[in-house]
Every structure is written in C-alpha cells, then in structure tokens.
Amino acid sequence: MTHDPVAQTAPHKVVIMARGLGTRMRKSVEGVSLTADQAAAASAGVKAMISLDDRPFLDYVISALADAGFDEFCLVIGPEHNVIRDYYDACEKSRLSIVYAVQEHPLGTADAVAAAEEFAGDDRVLVVNSDNFYPEDAVARLREVPASGTLGFTKRAMIAQSNIDPERIRAFALLDSDDSGQLTDIIEKPDPHIVDAAGETALVSMNCFLLTPRIFEACRSIDKSERGEYEIVDAVRWMVEHGEHFDVVPVESGVLDMSNRGDITSVVEALSSREVKL
Numbered sequence: 001m002t003h004d005p006v007a008q009t010a011p012h013k014v015v016i017m018a019r020g021l022g023t024r025m026r027k028s029v030e031g032v033s034l035t036a037d038q039a040a041a042a043s044a045g046v047k048a049m050i051s052l053d054d055r056p057f058l059d060y061v062i063s064a065l066a067d068a069g070f071d072e073f074c075l076v077i078g079p080e081h082n083v084i085r086d087y088y089d090a091c092e093k094s095r096l097s098i099v100y101a102v103q104e105h106p107l108g109t110a111d112a113v114a115a116a117e118e119f120a121g122d123d124r125v126l127v128v129n130s131d132n133f134y135p136e137d138a139v140a141r142l143r144e145v146p147a148s149g150t151l152g153f154t155k156r157a158m159i160a161q162s163n164i165d166p167e168r169i170r171a172f173a174l175l176d177s178d179d180s181g182q183l184t185d186i187i188e189k190p191d192p193h194i195v196d197a198a199g200e201t202a203l204v205s206m207n208c209f210l211l212t213p214r215i216f217e218a219c220r221s222i223d224k225s226e227r228g229e230y231e232i233v234d235a236v237r238w239m240v241e242h243g244e245h246f247d248v249v250p251v252e253s254g255v256l257d258m259s260n261r262g263d264i265t266s267v268v269e270a271l272s273s274r275e276v277k278l
Contacts, residue, residue: 011124011143011210013072014065015116018048018058018084018130019103025050029261038264041083047258048130049083052268055276056087057258061133062096063276068139070126071096074119076103076112093278108229109207114219124148127209127232133256133271134208142210142249148239149210149247150175150183152203153255155195161254163266170195173205173233175248183246186233203248206255207232214239 026045034042037051048058062073077084079102088098101115113127126142128134134151142151152175159166174194176185186205187194195202209232218235225231240246256267 010069011126012070013074013120013123014062014070014126014128015074015076015101015113015119016048016058016061016128016130017109017112017207018075018081019078019106019112020045020047020131024260025258027260032261032264034261034264042261042264044083046081046083049087050258050264050267052264052271057133057267058084058130059091059276059278060271060274061128061130062098062278063274064133064136065126065128065139066096066277067136069143070139072119073098074101074116074125075099075130076101076115078103078106091278096278106229108225108227109232110219110222110230110235113211113232113235114216114230117216120213120216122213124210124212125215127207127211127215129207131258132206132208133258133267134206135251135253135255138249138251138253139208141251142208145210145247145249147245147247148212148215149249150205150236151208151251152177152248153206153251153253154200155198155202155204156200157252158204158254162256163263163270164255164257169204174198175203175205177203177248181248183236183240183248185240186237188233203250205233209236211236211239212244214242214244218242 025042025047041049049056103112103115158169174187174190177183218238222234
C-alpha cells in the first residue's frame, strides 16, 4: 500500500542514539594528547560527552538541532549511562526539553530507535547519531519534507568540509533515489567501482532521518543483520519497500565526526566559535 504525503505540523521531536559502545573511542591514538576530562569520557566510550571548551560535544549537537527548529529531545542511552542523565538533568535549559529512553542491550540502531517509541507517540521524529554534528541549515530543510526523509551529503562536500578521512568517506553508505528524489535504496559499504561511478556528487548517508511513526512497525518487522544487530538502514528499507514517501534532501555541506580520539582536536577547532544554547 502506498502512503501519500499529507499535510502535517512541522516536526519538533528528536531521537539521539547515544547507546553505542564507543569501541573506537576507547582505543588510544599515537600522538594524541587529551585533557583529563576528555580522557575519562574517551576511556568510558561515551563519545557524546567528550569535553570541548568545558561543554560536552553533545551540547553542540543539541544546540544546532534546536537552531533548526526542534525543541523536544530524547536521548537513547544504556542503563549504565548515568553520566549523561545526571549532566542533562542538572543542565540549565531555556528553549528545549530532554528525556531519556533506555536501550537495555546494544542490539543495534533500529533497536535504539524502537526504545523511543513512547516518546515519539504519533509524531514524526528526527533520528540522528550522538557522535555527529549536523549543519542546522540542512536539518531545517529536512524538517520541511511532508513525510519521511533523509539528508544526503555530497561526497565532495564531505571530503572538503568534514573532519573525516576521504578513504573512510568512500566506504560510507550511499543513497539511491529516483528522478523525483524519492529514496529507492541505501547501499552500504559500496564496492569501489560503484563509488567511482557515482562520482563527486554521490549522496552519502550520515544517519540523519526524519521518520513517521511507521518506523516503529519497521523496527519490529526486520531481522538481525549479518552483524547480529537490528539496523536503522534495514528499517528504512522496509519503509520504502512498503510504500513510504521518503524524500532525499541533497546537501552541499560536511558533517563533523567524533568517532575516535584523533577526531577531537579537529572538532574542537571547528566548533570553538559556536555559541551553545539549550
């Protein structure tokens, strides 16, 4: 059955996936020196709480999303992540609210989204990673789509404007769409010849999705991936295969990544002049 886009109120809820184990962040990197606070967060694998100028990285992520028009946030965390809960419970907030959903076990990104079903209710939600900083102007454009949608970052912009090694970017998932800009597939770990054929304007997925409540049916309907996890990409594919109207919004911008200790300095430099307001 095809689901046509319908007029809806502008989305204002965000689900931030902050449950990851942070395996890469835990590993030391030769030549990288960290402050005591940064080292503690990195060793715990809590990437979102890496300190930048005395504020955690996640503050910058949330502030930018609020600038894009969102004001209700749900942080999907593990039962052991009291450091996140304690910080945001005590944090002064004047333009947004923050609640939590607990993902009991690290069973994948779709399982993380499923944990936030009560928070979402009947509303559309923006779903993002906690270790990526997304440009607010791009997110604001995604907010305007009529149903579900995703941002597609051009490969050339990702190489020029992100802090991510170009070879890593070549391995990122690509978005495939039809002539009307509707998502048809997400190509994970694309073969080099596919990457080369797609060219510099290929659209890279950075897990920035605006999703209708049908995502929760999708999360319940998919099987585990080869890695043994429930993947948001598979849930999105399920939605597309079942007729979901799914816009791809092309973006000529980069995304900042906080995956390992070597990323910290470049993220600090990129965000040093930004004002944070929660």
